[in-house]
Amino acid sequence: NAGVMQNPRHLVRRRGQEARLRCSPMKGHSHVYWYRQLPEEGLKFMVYLQKENIIDESGMPKERFSAEFPKEGPSILRIQQVVRGDSAAYFCASSPRTGGAYEQYFGPGTRLTVT
């Protein structure tokens, strides 16, 4: 599978627990973007990362949310002490570069449900 991979596809957490979402970009892609889609809402940018660097986290809530893209392994979006309002679909996208004629391709998403 050469596409963007995300796991788990579905995640259920109780309020106060931690959620860890993983994303492996397409082969040859070194730029990763996380987006969140709330029910009946549009896709909203959260964070943009390259290997070992956070490039832009302007869309990330200041508390409880963090992201990383280590030298080895997938990118991880971490949500601590989840609340019901965190229930959403979280999508990861990747591109080989940013800007210019470079396009972002999305993974299948992780549907997070907070009970």
Place this chain on the structure above:
Amino acid sequence: QKEVEQNSGPLSVPEGAIASLNCTYSDRGSQSFFWYRQYSGKSPELIMSIYSNGDKEDGRFTAQLNKASQYVSLLIRDSQPSDSATYLCAVRRDGGSQGNLIFGKGTKLSVKP
């Protein structure tokens, strides 16, 4: 003020007709423009990208860009029931650390057999 605006629809067209989807954006610094298709419960799928004024055709799809009017459109010719989905317009302001897409809320298209 919303940055990317689309009619939410639903837009209903008969099979075989042309579906016309429109999008306006507020940031004049936007340089790259994209249309994604999203089926219910699925992830966005890239359909078209357009970077310069004018038309760009790919199969049954034509994207049109008018930067002066800050307007992007997508035409779907010979619409099929399988085209029924939500179509997302996205814009990107390139340069520096900016690489993220800004999405509209999408237009829901329904193609009736």
